[in-house]
Amino acid sequence: MAPTCQVGIDSADVKGYKAEVSLHEPASAALARIAELEALLSAERQRSAQLENERDVLRASHERLRLELELLKRRLFVAKAERVDTQQLELEFAQKLRALEEVAGTLGMTSGQPAEGDSDKKKKRKPSGRRDLKALPLEEKRVEITDPLFEELVAQGKAERIGFEESSKLAWQRGGMRRLVVARVKYRALGRDGEAQVETAPVPPEVLPRSLAAPSMLAHVLSEKFCDGLPLHRLEERAARDGVPLDRGTMSRWVEEAGASVGATVVAAARQQALRTAFCIATDATGICVQPDKRPDGARQPCRRGHYFVLLADKDHVFFEYTPRETSAVVEELFRGYSGYIQADAKSVYDVLFRKPDTPPTEHDSPEEVGCWSHCRRKFWEATCAKSEVAREGLARIGRLFALEEAWKADTPQTIHRLRNAHLRPHLEAFFRWAEDEYSKVRDERGLLRSALGYAVRQKQALMRVLDDGRLVLDNNRSERALRRIAVGRKAWLFVGSDGHAQSVGNILSLIASARLHGLDPEAYLRDLFRVLAHWPRERYLELAPLYWASTRARLDSRELAAEIGPLTVPPPLLPAPQQEAAANGSSR
Incomplete structure (x- = not known):
């Protein structure tokens, strides 16, 4: 009152x-x-x-x-899709929208539809040493490792096989666990002094030497956790139901070591290529909880908050970059050396990327900012809570932009660029004239409508950037969709163990997302990757990225690749050396 x-x-x-x-x-x-x-x-x-x-x-x-x-x-x-009754908007603003269509020359082109136990009990001592996998009820698969030199001696009668030195690993194939027996041949030969000498075939190189997990098992654990969001304690329970005592601590070490291995090799090579050649990188960020370090007095403390940035480099690569803090300095370091287009929301931490230097750049030009019309639309959708006719008109105008884009999204970038400048530009110019006029009326008022109009006015240059090239898109929704993997993880496995563990997780998520981007089965891709990575030349890690994996895999020996462990013949490079260097240093812009 x-x-x-x-x-x-x-x-x-x-x-x-x-x-x-x-x-x-x-x-x-x-x-x-x-x-x-x-x-x-x-x-x-x-x-x-x-x-x-x-x-x-x-x-x-x-x-x-x-x-x-x-x-x-x-x-x-209400549904999170920010739905709005587009038919009602068409009825309310039919005359205005018809006038805009006539100005843009799009009349008739669109339909108007947008588109654990008690603490007092004594803990049992955990068994130490390598467990005996032969005692487990698993189907067995055997791989014999030979030594070519001794095999020649055996054929000449100068040596003989006297048995095998066997070790076991956990392997996986869909249908259940398997026991993979690695049998390295033992040889007895006569030396120059006439004495018998016993030698064993050397251990083949592996990504995780002396690990209990074969490449298939390692890929299975990673895909179960990061594709399906299963925490390790559930995988531990599932393994126990299969009769395999596999604890979560062991699997956690697998995750960290595997992520560090691929991060220093395949992911690093792909990231260098992306920063050098990508036309547009779309980015967004979300938070993640990090388990805190133990205090000296043993008291508990809350989790720290870290951040994952997702970087989508065209349709080639996806990267998840972990940073302890979300600051302008971190963002500047993430994009250091990149000079293409960057599509992001209007968060202030990205402003450092688009500030024009006072002096001409000596090495790289500043990136160009591309705005997100979905973020702009969201502001107007929120402003409709106030029953604002201006906000509803904003939704109708933005909906017309997306409807036009839907009409020609299947065309080539050159055609899209031409159609945008002919038909979309008048709509954009009319929208910003309207937004500036309405913003002047509510500039001194607090509320959702002023926020929506102010966002549009301040982001005018970035939102108009889609007119520069037909390869640019109106929204940054693909970044938000990629971050859903992190959101699923937050609900399931809750937190990461440390900053180093978070970086390893980001590397694994990068490979899984990139594999999905190119239509690869993430589990099958990771299995093959861990099989060949230890044998691959350092200067050719880029060939193992999901972007090139189909071509690389076709040139491998299928029988060698099918074996979980053993020798592997590395094929010649995809291109001769000069062309290989040109492909690495080339530009797709």
Whole structure:
């Protein structure tokens, strides 16, 4: 209820009193009394104005809180797709939209539809040493490792096979675990002095030497956790049901060591190529909990907060970069050396990338910012909580932009560029003229509508950037879709063990996302990658990236690749040396 103020003295009382005192009092006393009453009246008027001002402030504050509550309810209970009745928008703004279509020459082109145990119990001592996998009820698969030199001696009768030195690994194929027996041939030969000598075929190189996991098992654990979001304790329980005592600590070490291996090799090579050749990198970020270090006194402390940046380099690579903090310095380091287009939201940490230097750059040009129309649309969708007709008109105008893009999205980039400049440009120019005019009316008001219009006006240059090239897209939704993998993980495995573990997880997520991007089975790709990585030349790691894996795999010996461990013949490079260097240093812009 609005406050009311009562003024005890008004101007009529003052006039009447003047007439009365003029008859009964001396003039000086009357004038003094009148001045006193006028001062009281002025004070009451000031108090009344102050109360009215406070009332207006409270009303505005109440309205803002009501809108915030309405927006929170909408975010919680309404579909998260930010749906809006487009048919109703067409009816409301049919005349205005028809005029815009005529200006842009698109009349008739679109339909208007946007498109654990008690603490007091004594803990049992964990068994130490390598476990005996032969005692487990697993199907067995055998691989014999020979030594070519000794095999020649055996054929010449100068040596003989006397048995095998066997070790076991856990392998995986769909249908259940298998026991992979690695049998290295033992040889006995006569030396120059006539004495018998026993030698064993050397251990083939592996990504994780002496690990219990074969490449297939390692790929299975990684895909179960990072493709399907299963935490390691559930994988531990599943393995126990299969009769295999595989604890989560062991699997956690597998994850960290495997991620560090591919991060220093394949992911690093792909990232260098992306920063050198990518036309546009789309990026976004989300938070992740990091397990804190133990305090000296053993007391608990809350998890730290880290951040994952996702970088989508054209349609070639996807990278998840972990950083302990989300700052401008971190963003600048992530994109150091890149000078193409960057599509991101309007978060302030990205501003450092687009500031033009005072002096001409000596090494790289500054990247160009590309705005996200989905973020802009979201602001107007939120502003509709206030039943604002202006916000609804903004939704209708932006919906027309997406409808036009839907009409020609299957065309070539050159055609899209031509159509945008012919038909989309008039819509964009009309939208920003309208937004600037409406923003001038609400500039001094607080609320969702001012936020929506202010976002559009401030981001005009970035939002208009799609007119530069047909390969650019209107929205950055693909980055948000990629970050869903992190969101699923937050709900399932909750946190990462350390900063180093988080970096390893980011490398694995990068390979899995890139494999999906190119239509590869992530588990099959990781299995093959861990099989060949230890044999691959350092200067050719880029050939193992998902972008090139189909061509690389076709040139490998299928029988050698099918074996979990053993020798591997590395094929010649995809291109001769000069062309290989040109491909690595070339540009797709």
